[in-house]
Amino acid sequence: MTIRVFIVDDQHLVRAGLRMLCETDDGLAVVGEAATGSDAVRLAEQLTPDVVLMDLRMPGMDGIRATAAILAARPATRVVALTTFDDDDHLYPALAAGACGFLVKDASPADLLQGIHRAAAGDHPFSPDVLRRVLDSALAARTSPPQAEAVAPSGLTAREVEVLALVAEGLANAEIAQRLHLGITTVKTHVTNLMAKTGTTNRVQLAVFGIRPR
Template sequence: MIRVLLVDDQQLVRAGLRMLCGTTEDLEVVGEAGNGHQATQLVERTMPDVVVMDLRMPGVDGISATARILESRPSTRILVLTTFDDDEHLYPALAAGAHGFLAKDAAPEEVLEAIRRVAAGDSPFSRTVLHRLVRTAVTARESEPVRTPPELSQLTDRERDVLALIGDGLSNGEIAQRLHIGVTTVKTHVASLMTKTGIPNRVRLAVLAARADLTFG
């Protein structure tokens, strides 16, 4: 059972998410918070696996709450679910350690799947968000001297393949299908990529792939 904490200043949104989670057998809502301060307190009491976090809230906002939660309980996974999927909110959320980022107009099934993926160690992002980040990275790279990032020198060929597919926005399951390997093996490669590069976030791995102009095949 995946323990979920809902954080949003709109009670109606929290009620909708609670009802959505209630339609499943593997998700349990263990608490609700209306702002970041309440969220940090509830995390200590309820010990959720996943926090579904809004960004704009009165008092302590979602970005500050994310950083505080991960500082005190780093095993907690944070899925940002917000109306504001622009760069002004995206980059600070990533810097704070968010593990996934969805806009509130995502389909209900996409939200449920994102919670499951975050709990499993994956990092789901709206494809539009990921592609925008990659395009930004490519644009920045075009103004820089062409060189191979030093982080890539210690990667195996298989890890480079996985990194390239992460850059294309594929999930662990999609990468497993493309490479004809198990999802557990993909997770092992992703963990190794994060260790070797020092990059703790899947989106930043995608940015690294874009800067290095990695392609699969």
């Protein structure tokens, strides 16, 4: 099935570059572009994209508010936030708004394409350095993720506690599998169970849960 991609960025050159990149992948089809958050919300309703590549910094309605509005109207849409190295202030708000992942704009073409496919498949693509910065920021601020306040960590198994601690360190599933001598599929199952038990909806929220004070 072809993945319908919608590109949102206020810079024409960025949009053009992302469009050309997507056009190199037969599994992707760019269904539209928008330069503002308000246009993104309006067009997303009309174009019904599978994945939205969302710039966070835009005049008027920014990418965070646009993400929240798009997902309020079409919850099944997958929004991947596009960030820069100096955009840390927008990362956790975008996560709270419902973004399923973060990719840096200067990531390699292969990583960007892979991130789109992972998002469409229900995964949570994160550039490793961005994930680490989100966790560092959350640790410094002791910020609790949405929906996690009422969850008791005592409900976790010993193995889930181990996996949670490694997720909180920013390790990927493959790294966790290697560290704990488990299969990747087993680690994915643990992560899925952890999200269900902690009330988190993606990997970053789960990682933040893992480092919040008890």
